[in-house]
Amino acid sequence: MNYKMYDEMMEQPDSLRRTFASEMSKMDSVSEAVSKADKIYLIGCGSSISTCYSVRDALRMSCDMSVEVFTGYEFYYNKKLTDGENSIAIFTSQSGETADTLASLKRANEYGIHTVSISNEPDSSMIKEAKTPIITQCERETAILGTKTYVTQLACLYQILFKGSNYGKADELLDDLKHIPDIIEELLKTTEEDNKKLAEEFKDEDIFYCLGSGPNFGLSFKLAMTMLMEGAIKHACPVYSAEFRHGLIERAEKDVPIIFLRSGFESDEITDKAIEFSKNLELKSIVYNLEDYADINLLLSPLIFVVPLEWFVYYLAHFNGEDPGATRHIGKVRY
């Protein structure tokens, strides 16, 4: 019962190693440009916008870089641009062909903005159109929800933007980033069994709420929108942890499972309150705690949590008779 997603998950560590080895000098040149820019735009769709949310929130917590995130069509239609503005636009897309993101890349080029694309397809339109193309070295990915293209894309964004930032602990974070392939290799082995059991326990649930704070919100977005909805064909909804008490609290019932991502950020004070509240109501909560998986700069937590979550989603799909990498209505690039 090994689905394609299984092999692609296993290829995550080497994809990261190859990408860092081959793309580092191009990423350094973008970091240099980032350090001189007034504003950074990050644009993507689906799994590829979740990486933008995570790195934006990690940067907000640690430095004063001006970063805005847009979906492809929001940037295309709803972002006022100015000729000659001193900004950099980074486009994320595993396929390099998603129409929304490609249209916004062409628009940024028309305004003379320095465009950077991060894509896994060397011959794709986004790699050809961007001023600086960065190619994640994953080889072809087929699983719709994105595994190796997710971790490499996210790692590239952290590398580029933290290197170009004035975060006081940037060197320490970039050093931790180098260890991520080894950590992921280990987590792939150590987190499978527990998450398989969890998936069996939760296999009949219809909906999952996914909560996180800071950079974990981006991953809770991916978990809900692509891993659970596209991969496991379950209803799911991402929520910032603190928003729990502004809506979801009224739907908190025994039969509604909530997945919490908790890293130990100051802002996780509010995640803890939601966890406590859920326990008191005997909700079906699943709590992923960073300290159970790795001892690294907390801002990198999405690169850690994604591995146990991949196992959870992989087996959730399997126990429901679904291939976690298959698509029902949309191919990776067609729409």
Ligand SMILES: O=P(O)(O)OC[C@H]1O[C@](O)(CO)[C@@H](O)[C@@H]1O
């Ligand atoms: O990263 P790309 O190739 O631009 O793809 C965006 C796609 O990401 C997904 O979330 C997962 O591949 C799809 O929903 C969406 O079509």
